[in-house]
Amino acid sequence: MKGQKKILLLLFFMTSGLLFIPSITMGEDVGNIIVAKGVLTTEKCLKTPVCYLEWYDQSSLVLFTGKRTVYHLEANEVPKWKFNSGFGKQVAIKGVLKGNKIMVNDLLPLEGGGKMSKACL
Structure with a gap:
């Protein structure tokens, strides 16, 4: 009887531990929170x-x-x-950075949206 309780208790802890492992590993997959300023445009507009x-x-x-x-x-x-x-203007973006992609959580157009110079491309 005592042996069965120990085995059941061990199985309970192992099962509950396995349930929490995916949530811990998912936390590692989340990127860094970033706040970036720049011009909001499209890829095609950058090239032409x-x-x-x-x-x-x-x-x-x-x-x-x-x-x-x-x-x-x-x-x-x-x-x-x-x-x-904010399209074509200076904006501030807050989001999660994953590689070179930002998952945007907030976007704020900045005052005086200056023009982007194509000379720097």
Whole structure:
């Protein structure tokens, strides 16, 4: 009887431990939280000297920073109108960085959205 209780107790702890392992490993997969400033544009607009509004596609949005870094953006919790209001302007983006992709949690258009110089590309 005591042996059965020990075995059941051991099985209980092993099972409960296995249930918590995936949640611990998922925590490692989360990227770093980042706040970045730059110009909100599309990949196509970065490559050509002229940018048309028709080229705007939310799936190809990028952030071009002052350090000449290009981050691909994926809307996480941000409504589409925020991206529309910041397109082609200087913006501040807060999100989770995974490689060169930012999962955007918040977007704020900055005042005086200056033009991006194509000479630096």
